[in-house]
Amino acid sequence: MTSSQDLTSLTVAELGDRIRSKQASPVEVAQAFVARADALEPKLGVFVTRSTEQALVAAKQAEAEIAAGDYKGPMHGIPVGVKDIYWTKGVRTTSGSKVYANFVPNRDSTAVARLREAGAYSIGKTGTVEFAFDPTGRNAHYGMPKNPWRLDCMPGGSSSGSGAGTAAGLFPISLGTDTGGSIRIPSALCGLTGIKPTFGLTSRFGVTPLSWSFDTVGPMARSAEDAAIALNVLAGYDPEDPGSIYSEKVDYTKGLDGGIRGLRIGVPKEYVWDVIDPEMEAAFWKAMADLEELGAIVEEISLPELDWVPAIAAAMTTVEAATVYGDLARNRGEDLDSSVLRRVQSGFFVSAETYMQAARARVLFSRRMNAAFGSIDLMATPTVAMPAPPHNAERVLVGGVDTAVREALLRDTRVFNVSRLPAVAMPTGFSSNGLPLSMQIAAPAFKDALALRAAHAYQQVTAWHRARPVI
Amino acid sequence: MPEISNEAFAAWAESVGAKGDQAHLEQLRDEVQGMMGRLAHLDDIDVSEVAPEDASLRHDGGVA
Numbered sequence: 001m002t003s004s005q006d007l008t009s010l011t012v013a014e015l016g017d018r019i020r021s022k023q024a025s026p027v028e029v030a031q032a033f034v035a036r037a038d039a040l041e042p043k044l045g046v047f048v049t050r051s052t053e054q055a056l057v058a059a060k061q062a063e064a065e066i067a068a069g070d071y072k073g074p075m076h077g078i079p080v081g082v083k084d085i086y087w088t089k090g091v092r093t094t095s096g097s098k099v100y101a102n103f104v105p106n107r108d109s110t111a112v113a114r115l116r117e118a119g120a121y122s123i124g125k126t127g128t129v130e131f132a133f134d135p136t137g138r139n140a141h142y143g144m145p146k147n148p149w150r151l152d153c154m155p156g157g158s159s160s161g162s163g164a165g166t167a168a169g170l171f172p173i174s175l176g177t178d179t180g181g182s183i184r185i186p187s188a189l190c191g192l193t194g195i196k197p198t199f200g201l202t203s204r205f206g207v208t209p210l211s212w213s214f215d216t217v218g219p220m221a222r223s224a225e226d227a228a229i230a231l232n233v234l235a236g237y238d239p240e241d242p243g244s245i246y247s248e249k250v251d252y253t254k255g256l257d258g259g260i261r262g263l264r265i266g267v268p269k270e271y272v273w274d275v276i277d278p279e280m281e282a283a284f285w286k287a288m289a290d291l292e293e294l295g296a297i298v299e300e301i302s303l304p305e306l307d308w309v310p311a312i313a314a315a316m317t318t319v320e321a322a323t324v325y326g327d328l329a330r331n332r333g334e335d336l337d338s339s340v341l342r343r344v345q346s347g348f349f350v351s352a353e354t355y356m357q358a359a360r361a362r363v364l365f366s367r368r369m370n371a372a373f374g375s376i377d378l379m380a381t382p383t384v385a386m387p388a389p390p391h392n393a394e395r396v397l398v399g400g401v402d403t404a405v406r407e408a409l410l411r412d413t414r415v416f417n418v419s420r421l422p423a424v425a426m427p428t429g430f431s432s433n434g435l436p437l438s439m440q441i442a443a444p445a446f447k448d449a450l451a452l453r454a455a456h457a458y459q460q461v462t463a464w465h466r467a468r469p470v471i
Numbered sequence: 472m473p474e475i476s477n478e479a480f481a482a483w484a485e486s487v488g489a490k491g492d493q494a495h496l497e498q499l500r501d502e503v504q505g506m507m508g509r510l511a512h513l514d515d516i517d518v519s520e521v522a523p524e525d526a527s528l529r530h531d532g533g534v535a
Contacts, residue, residue, distance in 0.1 A: 308513075310512075311509050311512040311513045312513070329489075330490065333490055338491075338495060342498060345484075346506055348484075348488060349483070350510065354510055357513045357516070359527065360525075361521075363518075363521045363525060364518055
């Protein structure tokens, strides 16, 4: 028998093993996570809407199915935190906005539907920045979840509740979305493993849009193995998402133990190091040494085009967001978070010519990235420039450089949004004040399994991903 | 990039439909000014090897 607290500290793979072998029942698992959420939610503010009753019904159903011999796989009976921009049938989806406070979808997003088919269920809708348009986690309407490692620090965003809740053990895995880093930033700040898949690999149908040429759906987990388990469920062509791309079915867990001997990992020598916290940098190079110990070949690469990324991302995301939310900003601006309103309005000032210049530069940048991957297998950088800043910080000193918090959080993650490549964020240690540090490993398009394999190899020789916050 | 006066920005904002009280517009002006500074770097990128028609999202999501 496993205690309730033990269950909430396990990974999906471990929970799945216990459920499959009947050492733990889905109802016990659900009750353990519900009890932990009951105890910690008042302190953390992870959820916008909890779905306790529905979760317990789903857990009972999973228990009955498994008892009848219909075991569906490692997600069967697993509670999932669902970012509140995913449609959930019959459960309100606010998108972090007052405007949609009472919107109740009549069907599930594809991602949620696929999780349900795999036997998983939503335990609640997690906090998000309004329309997922900020990397800090702030939300004027529903509040900002607390970072479970230090309650006075921001959890990162925009998938703030998914990050804080997974790290705190309110659920073992969650759904996030990543337009400029919104899966990887809270993963980094909360000590999680999160993957932004290749653009088009996972369906955005039923997910509130922000910037259609960047938006990506993916899991936030406690290990690379868990991220692979979830990606097995989430990946796959969906005709309801115009950005969805057909690709061969891949088992993302199959090659996880393949190791990384002989793989070449490129580390850009430009851009990333202009704004970097010394402890984040030291942990990154220690991680590179760990990967070399495993047989990887770490080498510096030159990518001066990385300097283009902030301009390309700013031009395109603001215009696309203004296209999506322009009417709302013009007609109901007073109902929006004023900082989100300003960001949407900023897109009104960018000309079509500038947008197209950015789009052409983006193609050029992607070609340069693809060329770089001609001589390396993977690329690695710190995920973010610094550990979680104080919850109210607007500017921070990062390695002696005065930087806006938003820029410090976004500058490294959006490299892989602009290039649409898969990138896995994972913990690499802790700062002297107890905050998680993180790196990201990226791979060529549709080589998501390779990035996960490298992350898994790293997690076989380190224990950072196993650390749990004391709350 | 030269600083935009409050009056000039207010006129620009009105022309594109960006509304708000004076404090909001002042913050928006700072944000837009900062963004325009960043976007100016785009003019330094020689994109001539990418035809405009290759710059849109391809159906297969790939990069031309």
